[in-house]
Structure formats: C-alpha cells, structure tokens
Amino acid sequence: MKEAGMEAARGQSASDNHVDGNALAGAFAELFTTDITVATTECAQCGCIGPVACLVVYADAPGYVARCQECGxxxxxxxxxxxxxxxxxxxxxTLTMRLPDM
Incomplete structure (x- = not known):
C-alpha cells in the first residue's frame, strides 16, 4: 500500500511524526542479545513480512508503537x-531472529 493509502487507513495525515523501526534498537537491546532490527515480523493483518527496521514507529507516547509499513x-x-x-x-x-554463531 502506498504511503498515502497507509495514512488514510490509519486515519492520519502525512504530517504525523514517526520514525522507522531502527528506533527500537536501543529499547530492545536490554531484552534481546541479538540486533532486533534485523529480525523479521509477519503482520497479522496483511501478512507482510519484513525486517523490524522497516516498521513505522511512533515513540512519542508512553511507549513505542510499531505499525506495518504496508497496511498500517x-x-x-x-x-x-x-x-x-x-x-x-x-x-x-511471527518474530524471527537469527541466532548468533556459537
């Protein structure tokens, strides 16, 4: 879905302030020993599979909200x-992470 379509699906305008999924790296670093941004997710709504780094992240709330880059x-x-x-x-x-070499 194009950016304008994704924004319309979310009821948001192009001026909304968001960053990409790389913003989650520091927050997840304490919880996961691997780089979470290279893990892949599968969206439960549209089935889009892609790296966490490509998610659309809103970090100006009490926490982080990461949305699918395709359907929002x-x-x-x-x-x-x-x-x-x-x-x-x-x-x-699914959230799939590559295991470190042992």
Missing part, C-alpha cells in the same frame, strides 16, 4: 517502567 496495522507495542518491560506482539504472526 499495529505489529508490536513496547512499554517500559523502571522495573519491567511489556511487549505486546498481538499484531505479529
């Missing part, structure tokens, strides 16, 4: 407190 559906959410991290992957069919 929410793929994952990450919320941190001083004691915990909560990852909501309901919008992800």
């Amino acid at each position: 559906g929410v793929v994952l959410k990450l919320v941190r407190t001083p004691e915990t991290a909560r990852i909501d992957l309901r919008g992800t069919v």
